[in-house]
Amino acid sequence: MSQMSEIPIIVQDRCNGCGLCVNVCSCGSLVLFEDVISFIDSGRCGWCTLCEAVCPTGAICCPFEIVLEGR
Amino acid sequence: MAVQLELIKSIPYFSGLSTAELDSVKGLIFERQAERGEFILLEGEPADALYIVVSGIVKVFKTSAEGKEQILQLIRPGDSFNDVPIFDGGANPASAQAMGPVVLYSIKKSDIHSILRNHPQVALNVAQVLSQKLRNLVSLVEDLSFKHVTARLAKILLEYAGDGSAPRQRLTQQEMAAIAGTAREIIGRSLKELEGEGVIRLDHHRIVITDKEALRRMAGLVT
Numbered sequence: 001m002s003q004m005s006e007i008p009i010i011v012q013d014r015c016n017g018c019g020l021c022v023n024v025c026s027c028g029s030l031v032l033f034e035d036v037i038s039f040i041d042s043g044r045c046g047w048c049t050l051c052e053a054v055c056p057t058g059a060i061c062c063p064f065e066i067v068l069e070g071r
Numbered sequence: 072m073a074v075q076l077e078l079i080k081s082i083p084y085f086s087g088l089s090t091a092e093l094d095s096v097k098g099l100i101f102e103r104q105a106e107r108g109e110f111i112l113l114e115g116e117p118a119d120a121l122y123i124v125v126s127g128i129v130k131v132f133k134t135s136a137e138g139k140e141q142i143l144q145l146i147r148p149g150d151s152f153n154d155v156p157i158f159d160g161g162a163n164p165a166s167a168q169a170m171g172p173v174v175l176y177s178i179k180k181s182d183i184h185s186i187l188r189n190h191p192q193v194a195l196n197v198a199q200v201l202s203q204k205l206r207n208l209v210s211l212v213e214d215l216s217f218k219h220v221t222a223r224l225a226k227i228l229l230e231y232a233g234d235g236s237a238p239r240q241r242l243t244q245q246e247m248a249a250i251a252g253t254a255r256e257i258i259g260r261s262l263k264e265l266e267g268e269g270v271i272r273l274d275h276h277r278i279v280i281t282d283k284e285a286l287r288r289m290a291g292l293v294t
Contacts, residue, residue, distance in 0.1 A: 006276045011108065047275045049244060053255065058108075063241030066232045066278045 007042040008051060014059035021051035021060055074100045074176065081149055082123050082176075083200050087192045096190070099182040105129075105169040112167040118156030120177040124148050127173030128240045131165050132249060140249040144207060145170070145240070154201060157183055170240065215252045218291060221261045223251040225290035228271065232280055241276075265289070 007029075017035030029044035030037060030051060037059070039045065049062040079085055079093050079100065088096065102125075105111055111122065111129060122129075129146040143165055146152045152167055157180050178186070187194050214223050227250050233239035244262070248255045262278070265271045270286045272279040280286055287293050 014108075049259075052243060052245070053259075058245075061243050062276070063243045063246075064276055064278045065239065065241050066228055067280065068232050068283060069272070069279050069281045 006047070007039050007045050008047075008049075009061040009063070010037055010039075011059050011061070012036065014057045016057050016059075018056065020054045020056065024050040024054050026050065074102055078125055078176075082151070083149065084123070084151060084193060084196050086196050088190060092190055092192075096186055099186065100176045100178055103175045103177050105173050105175065107169055107171045109169045110166060111169060111175070112153055112163045112165075114164065114166045115162050118153055118161070118163050118180065120153070120179050121151055121157045121183055122153055122167070123151045123176040123178075125174040125176055128170040129167050129173055129175070130170050130246070130249075131167050133165050139254075141252050142246070142249040143211065144204075145250070147240075151200060154197070154204065158197075158201075170246070220251055220253045220257050221264055222289055222291050223253075224258060224261045225265065225270075225286045226292070227251060228265075228278060228280060229283070229286055229290055229292070232283075 015035075015037050017032065017037070019032045021037060022030045022032045026048055027044040027046050029039050029041050031040050047062060051060045052062040074097055076090070076093055076097060079097060080088075085093060085096060103111075103122075112118075114133065124146045126148055129152060130142050131144045131146060131152050132140050132142045134140050144152070146167075153163060155161070156163055187197070214226065218226075224247060227242070227247055231240060231242055242250075244258045245255050248258045251258065262271070262273060265286070266273055268285070268289075270280070270282040270289065272281050284293070
């Protein structure tokens, strides 16, 4: 999997469809359609983590992989 | 999946037991699975079992009245949790939640007591496990009391760093904050600060440690 195709994790069960994440997404990769959040273009996501920060229900996670350089 | 003897053998609680002894213990162990985010224990509820992580990671944490979370420990495969109320008879001292899909072994409180009576070696192992947990908690108190947030974050990054060859537990900024005892916003600023110092690089979903020695110094791990 290429690095840029990595996308935040959406837990649909927890999403209340408020759309705050779509509102703050600076790369326009999130959409809300019929109260369901989804990514329209994974390559656009810049991992700014704003969607995770504003989500009131913890439905979006942007987990970081921590790696040592050059290993 | 059935309870595996080989896995039981690798659990510190049962270190040094013969195959026959492990076989007798095996019948008292039950497997349980949990999905990401699922609560395994709730703080304040009666304790009914000891848990051992077989695969995945479980976070053990306290929540303040304002909803702030402090992670006490992340439990990795082979490690146990909810040990204290099993022995002191009190309620669960903290909550436990799966950080991803997890497989657990559980042993009922009453069965643990009978294992201790029948296998004295397990009592010695329990003392060792609880001593290590006490050391970890003292280290956490030291970090929260004396270290700046950036130093705490540096320590967390070193602890969770992998070489990229195998999947490692990933951490969100919220989880880093809950381990470091601070707010998510502070972690965001501290990550930028570490990047500004040139010791890490934020590379999309990766935090790349570019200067491990400098990070160790910032974490207070070398003088």
